[in-house]
Amino acid sequence: MRRVAIVGAGIVGTTLAYHLVKAGHQVDLFENGGETPYPHTPQFEANVLYANHFAPPTPVFPTELPKDIKGLVQSGDYEQSFNDERIMTVGGQATRWFGITPRFQRENFRPHTLHGFGRDWPMSYEDLEPYYCLAERHLGISGTVDNPFASPRSEPFPLPPFELSYTDKILAERLGSHGIRTHTTPQARVRQDYDGRPGCQNFGACGTCPIGARYSPNHHIEMIRGSGLFRLRTNCLVRRVIVEHGRGRGVAYHPDHGQRQIEHRADAVILAAGAVESARLLLLSKAGGTHRDGIGNASGQVGRNFGTHHVWWGDLTFADPIWPGRAGPPTLLTHQFALPEERGRHGGSTIELFDGFPGGLIDRVQSNPYLNGKAALDALRPALNKRTVTVNAEMVPGPGKYVTLSGERDRFGDPFAALNYKFDDFDHETHARHEAIVKRIMRATGAIDYRLSPIGSFWTAHHHLGTCRMGTGPGDSVVDSFGAIHETPGVYVCGGSTFVTVTPMQPTLSMVALAIRSAARISEDLAG
């Protein structure tokens, strides 16, 4: 039995912890935030069922961390707060997500070779395919093989799909008659009871599923909590990775964010703290020799190549009611625009006709005073004719997108991370192209109007990627395809931070597949 320290209890950290515990290792999982209730019934009550439009959620889930513990200096074009998007709690961002889980397409691993932009991954779809199968079982993915744009798979989905809604089918037929192929959405929302999780009951609030039908990492935390091989250390700020004689030997952390620092010894250290904090921790962990600029940073790669999805929200307006919000949000989807012919000059995308709970619209109309039920009902009626469209666009890492250390410091005197995010021509071209695509979708569906948010009003979907890019050597990357830091044995980085590019696909399933693959390799490394 070997000791493993994992930093970050999000979906990647918990996946690693689960598989390493199952392999017989002692795992200490460090989380800067605290625990959050699971199943997420209290969160559902506070944020959905009994949400008060006129006052902030109470109680707040997860508990907010002090500003001198969780900080980030931001510059560039993103209008929202990267810092607020970092959900520091056990389960992390995957305590509230929609659970959309496509695989990457085979071509996504070779953008440079096939389309002349970005950089190829140091692995192929075929390398990852068996781990996609394991990840789909791990998360309990509901889906079917109706996507003509998906790459081959060696196993069926573990669970049957969420069928298209009544309106989806009508829209799909109209789109199909105009040459746009649509399909169902693979998702980590169980269609029926699975692995101790109850089947979906269609609350329509997948982002805060009250019963655990939509996957949360807390599910697997509970499965190993009493194993005797697992310790969950919450409210612990890890400040440094300890490297001795060129090898990772543990972490230095502050329990309860207090002044006392403890050195925790381990045979392997895995950073799974997200693209910002994993890079920051490597940069802070300076030592002599090849580590004088931080671990894994001999050629200055740590913090570069930050990326995120550009999610542009829009909606279609129909002359007649279209009845949005009848199913859990993810239903109708198309990957037809993921690999456009001109890919390289601009990016591809996943386009969702999101059948979401129209909470935003309700919130907006709630802001006005209504005299009685009839007036309130009249105000809602226009919502019946709306259907949300989201464009999940890829981008390409560039010199204006990076993480470094800032001049602002936390309570222990360590610099917070600084994140700069500037659009480039690729991004502008991508947005312009999708404006035209959404307009085409409007015409095909028979909608009478459409709206797509301007380029600057994008949302990252909290997909913070890159900064510790995987590659074949230290000259242009930080880790190998298993997450092992070049030239520093015993230290690994796992998760979206190792992504080479931001593909048109939602990243979470790939992050989990990579984590399972890394867990197997780390277990082998520890045995050796």
Next chain:
Amino acid sequence: MLSRRAANLLIAAGVSALMIGAAGKELHRGPVLDPPRTGPTGALDDATLSILMNSAQALIGREALDGPYEGYYQYQALHRPGYLDIYKAFAAAVRRRAADFAELSLGDRLAVLDRVSALSRGRYDGPILQETLGVFMKSDAWVLLGYNGWPGSPRGIESYQTPPKAGSSA
């Protein structure tokens, strides 16, 4: 998708069934004030809860409500400072105007609420009347508009594949 004619019929039928806006009265409404921020929290007593529920029926214009109004009031009282006090004060004000409030017709109850609202200078308009309409807009309103259930309730995973209400057509 429903044809426009079918949709209009459906909505008209739903609204008729509502008997919304009983007696055609409208509440006196000033600007919506900020929600309360300070005060004790705790469980609501039955009498206060009864006044709130009977007020909700009057405001919405419907005796039968399926939305989570009771849970909403209890949740605010238990978790948000200030709500317990304002709910109790509101209930007391209503009782002063009409000791038999629950026995009144929807229209008469609405008249009482109108008077209470005016006398309180809008104190209850935001945290009680407006928020009650907010609960309505997230629950019963969707059913009245033609949905099989409202988002936030367990609607099952079959009905969304059928037309919104039996008999409607694309």
